[in-house]
Amino acid sequence: xxxxxxxxxxxxxxxxxxxxxxxxxxxxxxxxxxxxxxxxxxxxxxxxxxxxxxxxxxxxxxxxxxxxxxxxxxxxxxxxxxxxxxxxxxxxxxxxxxxxxxxxxxxxxxxxxxxxxxxxxxxxxxxxxxxxxxxxxxxxxxxxxxxxxxxxxxxxxxxxxxxxxxxxxxxxxxxxxxxxxxxxxxxxxxxxxxxxxxxxxxxxxxxxxxxxxxxxxxxxxxxxxxxxxxxxxxxxxxxxxxxxxxxxxxxxxxxxxxxxxxxxxxxxxxxxxxxxxxxxxxxxxxxxxxxxxxxxxxxxxxxxxxxxxxxxxxxxxxxxxxxxxxxxxxxxxxxxxxxxxxxxxxxxxxxxxxxxxxxxxxxxxxxxxxxxxxxxxxxxxxxxxxxxxxxxxxxxxxxxxxxxxxxxxxxxxxxxxxxxxxxxxxxxxxxxxxxxxxxxxxxxxxxxxxxxxxxxxxxxxxxxxxxxxxxxxxxxxxxxxxxxxxxxxxxxxxxxxxxxxxxxxxxxxxxxxxxxxxxxxxxxxxxxxxxxxxxxxxxxxxxxxxxxxxxxxxxxxxxxxxxxxxxxxxxxxxxxxxxxxxxxxxxxxxxxxxxxxxxxxxxxxxxxxxxxxxxxxxxxxxxxxxxxxxxxxxxxxxxxxxxxxxxxx
Numbered sequence: 292x293x294x295x296x297x298x299x300x301x302x303x304x305x306x307x308x309x310x311x312x313x314x315x316x317x318x319x320x321x322x323x324x325x326x327x328x329x330x331x332x333x334x335x336x337x338x339x340x341x342x343x344x345x346x347x348x349x350x351x352x353x354x355x356x357x358x359x360x361x362x363x364x365x366x367x368x369x370x371x372x373x374x375x376x377x378x379x380x381x382x383x384x385x386x387x388x389x390x391x392x393x394x395x396x397x398x399x400x401x402x403x404x405x406x407x408x409x410x411x412x413x414x415x416x417x418x419x420x421x422x423x424x425x426x427x428x429x430x431x432x433x434x435x436x437x438x439x440x441x442x443x444x445x446x447x448x449x450x451x452x453x454x455x456x457x458x459x460x461x462x463x464x465x466x467x468x469x470x471x472x473x474x475x476x477x478x479x480x481x482x483x484x485x486x487x488x489x490x491x492x493x494x495x496x497x498x499x500x501x502x503x504x505x506x507x508x509x510x511x512x513x514x515x516x517x518x519x520x521x522x523x524x525x526x527x528x529x530x531x532x533x534x535x536x537x538x539x540x541x542x543x544x545x546x547x548x549x550x551x552x553x554x555x556x557x558x559x560x561x562x563x564x565x566x567x568x569x570x571x572x573x574x575x576x577x578x579x580x581x582x583x584x585x586x587x588x589x590x591x592x593x594x595x596x597x598x599x600x601x602x603x604x605x606x607x608x609x610x611x612x613x614x615x616x617x618x619x620x621x622x623x624x625x626x627x628x629x630x631x632x633x634x635x636x637x638x639x640x641x642x643x644x645x646x647x648x649x650x651x652x653x654x655x656x657x658x659x660x661x662x663x664x665x666x667x668x669x670x671x672x673x674x675x676x677x678x679x680x681x682x683x684x685x686x687x688x689x690x691x692x693x694x695x696x697x698x699x700x701x702x703x704x705x706x707x708x709x710x711x712x713x714x715x716x717x718x719x720x721x722x723x724x725x726x727x728x729x730x731x732x733x734x735x736x737x738x739x740x741x742x743x744x745x746x747x748x749x750x751x752x753x754x755x756x757x758x759x760x761x762x763x764x765x766x767x768x769x770x771x772x773x774x775x776x777x778x779x780x781x782x783x784x785x786x787x788x789x790x791x792x793x794x795x796x797x798x799x800x801x802x803x804x805x806x807x808x809x810x811x812x813x814x815x816x817x818x819x820x821x822x823x824x825x826x827x828x829x830x831x832x833x834x835x836x837x838x839x840x841x842x843x844x845x846x847x848x849x850x851x852x853x854x855x856x857x858x859x860x861x862x863x864x865x866x867x868x869x870x871x872x873x874x875x876x877x878x879x880x881x882x883x884x885x886x887x888x889x890x891x892x893x894x895x896x897x898x899x900x901x902x903x904x905x906x907x908x909x910x911x912x913x914x915x916x917x918x919x920x921x922x923x924x925x926x927x928x929x930x931x932x933x934x935x936x937x938x939x940x
Contacts (some may be wrong), residue, residue, distance in 0.1 A: 293574075319916040320432050324417055325410040326909030327596045328440045332406035333902030335442050339449060339554040340399045341699035343705040343753040347374070348398065348452045349731045352386055354577050357396060358745045360387060376622070378542055382455050393889035394814030396749040400560030400895050401451025408457035409447070412634065413439035415464050416641055422468070423601050423645040425652070429917070434644050437679040439870040441686050444633040445694035449701065453631055455495040462491035463611060466501040471508055471607035476527030492538050497615055497635075499538035500537065504611035506531040511606060512598055515591045519598075561620035566613075566635045568628050569681040580678065583646035584609045596653055605645045612639035630690060640678060647671045676767045704730040705754065712755045748813045750887040757787065760806040760884055763868065768793075769802020770871060773835045776822065776881050783883055784820045788814050790881035791873040792823070803872045807837070808885060810865045816892060817862055817885035819845065824878040831872050832882055859893050860885075 344353060351374050359365040370383050385404065393400055417435035421428050447453040470484025484505075491498035496873045513520045563577050570576030578585075589595040589606065615635045624628075628636070647670075654667045706731060708718025719726060720734035731737040740746065747755065775790025776783070789804065825831055825846060834843040845858060862885070873880045887893075898905075 307864050312571045314340065316916060317418060317428050319912060320428055322416045322437075323417060323909045323913040323916065324432060324435055325414050325876050327436065327907045328413045328913065329410035330902045330905030330907075331440055332409060332442055332448055333403065333898055333905065335445075335694070336399065336402045336406060337899040337902055339694065340402055341698070341701040341705045341710050342397070342399055342753045343701055343730065344396070344398050345450050345452065345701055345704065346731060348450075349737055350744060351379075351452065352396065353746055354740050354743075356383060356386060357390060357749055358743050360390070361745050361749065373542075373766075373866065376542055377455065377495040379455055379495060381458055381490070382452070382494070383456060385538070390749070393891045394816070395751060395887065395889045396746075397751055397889050397895070398451040399751075400889065400891060400901075401454070402449065403895055403898055405447065405451060405454040405457060406595070408454055408461070409439070409444075409634075412457045412460045412464070415461060416638065416676060418456075419464055419468055419604070420641055420645060423605055424648040425601070425647065430648075432913075433677075434641065436674070437682060438637045441682060442629045442687055443637075443682070443690050445690055445697060446629065446631040447634070449694065449697055456631060456634045459491060459494040459498050460638065462487040462494060463501045464608075464638070466491060467504060467607045467611060468604060470501075470505050471604045474600070475521065476509060476523040488534070493543065496542040497618060499535050499542075500614045500618070501607070501611055502531045502535040502538070503614045505609040506535070506608045507614075508603055508607040511588070511591070512603065515594075516598055527575065558620045561623065562616050565616040565619055565628055565632070565636070566639070568633075569685045571681075571685075579674075581643060583643040583650065586650060587646040590650065590653065596649065601645075602649060605642055605649060608638060608642040609646070612636075612642060630693065640682075643678075644675065647674060669747055700728060708741075708754050711738075712747075739785070748811060752818075752888065756786075757884055757886055758809050758811070760787070760808055763807045765802065765804035765871075769873060770804045775879070777853060777879060780822050780881070782856065783822075784798055784855055784857070785883055785886060788820070788881060788883040789871065790823070790879065792879035801873050801876060803870065804869045805868055806884070807866055807868045810862065810867055811887045812865070814887050814889055815861050815863055816890055817860055818883075818888045818892070819858045819860060819885050820883040821845075821858065821881065822851045822853065822855045823880040824850045824852065824875075825880050826850075826875070826878075833872075834860065834862055834864075835868045835870060837866055837868065839868070855883075858890065868907055 300867070355369060355372070359369070370380050371378055386401070389400060389404065390396060413435055416439065417431055420431040420434060424431055442448050447456050457847055465487035466484050468484075470481050470488065473481035473484065475481070488499070488501055488505075491501060492501075509524050509528050513524050562573075563575070566581055567576035568580070570580050587596065587602075587609075591598065591602065593604075596602055615632075619632060651667050651671055703719070703726075707726075710716045711720060717734065717738060720729055720731070720737050722729050722732075722734070729737075731740075770789040770791050771793060772789055773783075773786055775792050776788075777792050791802070819832070821832065832845045834842065834845060841864065843860065843862070845860060869885070871880070871882065
């Protein structure tokens with residue numbers, strides 16, 4: 292019998308298991324990719340982030356968004372107002388949600404959320420590449436790691452205000468994948484692609500560019516295959532262009548005078564420089580970087596590539612990046628690419644990689660001679676090595692030092708804001724030879740923004756002095772302010788702090804002290820650091836309400852000793868008191884006055900402290916996935932060999 296029922300069932304089972312195996316592999320690799328990308332960015336944030344808002348944040352958040360929201364006279368139309376040439380609806384919604392959840396304005400928390408969005412963007416790009424390359428998951432993972440895990444876009448990484456770029460990338464990739472992959476325009480899937488397309492308009496000005504890319508893809512499809520031209524294509528192009536022009540009018544800035552001095556040559560050069568990243572070569576590198584796309588388009592018009600869903604998606608993805616390049620070259624005319632645009636460049640490199648794989652599959656499936664297949668495969672490997680090597684080189688030589696410079700600058704802004712709020716020294720708010728880039732372009736406007744009491748209550752505690760405490764009971768000689776710590780103990784995390792290690796008695800000093808604090812209305816959570824040897828019966832720290840009836844005992848599980856230990860405490864009392872006691876002559880005890888933190892401080896701190904652990908978990912999951920898949924593939928081969936051998940009698 293040529294085909295037995297048993298063999299038919301075996302083939303079906305292997306097909307189903309193989310499909311599930313591919314989905315499982317892509318799913319596990321996606322989780323590993325997210326953990327690695329997210330963890331790497333958390334490590335950089337932990338190392339270089341500072342709590343001061345940066346430039347546009349002072350106006351867009353500190354003046355326009357937060358005070359009206361907290362004071363209760365927020366106008367919902369503010370969500371749709373222009374920010375320069377952008378309408379940042381979804382970033383504003385995220386900022387307000389974080390303010391409500393956290394209680395204070397925390398740019399570092401915004402950076403953590405933006406890092407998570409970038410991780411999701413990397414995962415979506417990886418899954419899309421797997422779809423375009425028909426399951427070459429491991430190769431796509433290498434490309435996605437090389438492009439997304441390296442924190443090239445340090446401006447987006449270290450500025451919490453820049454989450455527009457990963458949001459735009461998420462919506463843009465989704466719109467192109469769904470709409471361009473539809474069998475025909477005006478179908479159900481094509482209309483589903485309009486959901487992320489419309490949502491993308493609320494991210495930034497480039498959010499509607501996928502519409503232009505999809506329209507360009509339909510036009511090329513109609514020109515390359517005129518025998519397959521339909522009315523649906525015409526209607527699709529018309530609807531997409533109508534939507535694009537409507538979105539352009541929605542985003543169009545009120546004045547474009549700033550772009551008049553740019554010549555067309557400057558704009559053309561800016562276009563080629565953008566398309567040349569990361570190779571550069573004075574703008575001529577675009578021929579190498581975009582070579583797979585150019586070859587793919589030539590193959591389409593020559594009738595060598597079939598216009599299936601994967602080719603259409605790759606084409607729309609390339610056009611999406613090209614539209615961005617044109618817009619940036621026209622509006623900015625930048626001969627050097629700003630790092631905030633790198634997510635778009637990453638999509639461009641991914642599209643070129645997809646084109647190269649599609650061309651290789653065409654060469655193999657088309658029955659090309661072995662020599663030609665080897666040439667195409669070698670060209671793909673060489674192109675990938677050159678591009679990924681250029682990405683790494685650009686990161687090490689250019690972007691990493693620039694990220695350090697930006698981190699230093701933001702730290703200086705933190706010092707300037709703190710100095711102004713503490714002693715009124717406003718020299719750091721204005722531009723000078725010593726301070727070429729102040730926290731805001733207009734120091735007077737920044738002083739006006741900082742004059743809002745509502746905003747001051749929302750600022751991170753690291754930018755302002757702690758509210759003064761009042762001694763209401765006890766002996767101040769038992770505890771000394773900004774002192775009283777054993778010399779072997781490291782410096783206190785912040786001032787003011789109190790300690791009972793008093794010279795010449797040392798740890799023999801004993802006594803009690805009660806301090807009263809007004810508290811902050813923005814949050815109920817505070818941070819307190821302790822050192823020494825607190826204990827349940829002798830040396831202790833107790834938080835009370837104003838009457839002393841309700842109490843919270845703060846006692847570490849292990850004595851901190853000579854190392855300061857951090858505690859996060861929720862204090863529901865306003866005002867509240869802290870009662871400190873040291874009743875042992877052979878011990879000492881020290882603590883910092885409470886510093887207000889947000890409700891999500893514990894979660895934020897855990898993520899920042901465990902960024903490298905997330906990278907290691909992602910790497911371990913990646914190795915485990917590769918090991919399991921290798922074992923399963925060996926099992927399938929042995930089973931297949933046994934079945935084929937068993938048929939011979």
